[in-house]
Amino acid sequence: MSGYNFDRLKVLVVDDNAHMRKLVIAILQAFGVVQIAEAESADRAWQSLRDSNPDVIILDWVMEGMSGIELVRLIRSNPQAPNPFVPVIMLTGHTSLEHVREARDAGINEFIAKPVSVKTMMSRLVSVIEHPRPYVRTGSFFGPCRRRRNVQEYQGPERRNEKATVLAAE
């Protein structure tokens, strides 16, 4: 049974490796996504973001010029960004916990460690559709809440020393 109308989704794939772009696009097309834009660099992606206006970005980390992490920071914090809330799924050969933390702190929504698989790609897409995180703005960060999933369910030590103001985004 087909659960989602993926044909209504606009996805931007950013990777400097043409083979990886082909692979990811083949998976997305098989899922039913038809509106796919691609960029071979973060610089190109940033330049074309206003035109492509994607619903989801699938982004490599290590690229010549601007890195994927730098692009996420621009998307989240630059006033020129068309949609600072756009979900970003980072698809990268980096696999260490340090890298996952760095990506999270830059403002990514989901992380996929290469090699890419159909199962993981579907899982992360479903995650951004079904379990969107609230976004947080502090003095030094804007992006998806870095506490996993439901903030109200957080059971860990309380490091925030003030109550958050909850706002509905326009």
Place this chain on the structure above:
Amino acid sequence: MARKKPIELFMPPNMLKAKVGGGHGGPDLAAMERAEQALTKLQSAFADWMAEDVRALTDVRAHYARTQEDGARNALLRTAHDIKGQAATFHYPLIARVAASLSRLIDELPQGAPVPPTLVDAHVDAILVIHKNKLQHADDKTALALCAALDARVTEVLAAPAGK
């Protein structure tokens, strides 16, 4: 110490869900099956893609050996990193492992420190041998011993004081 700026939490409306719908909220199994079939069809291209990646690696290795420039070093890192991420998909898991070791060597050495050329060559040559001999399984004992030796040498180099 109190924060200068209060924390704001935004709850954007779920436009994605509104757009794509979806009744059961789980993975779309039919779409996954189609994607697996699409990857199977693509497999005939994997050998060519792997060959192109290996060729690109030898090119950037040669460029770095000739120039020792930061740009060439970064290109070597990017290429090794790409291969690390995709060689397993192309059915060359041992190449992915050697490329991971090469990426680690270049990435973790300070930017100004030279990357030992013999160790770069050892990695690139190992990848060439694995590719030439079509060693596509992760259980080849000789290749595994080579991978372990390269990993160990990289660990030694990274642990050594700078310049040694």
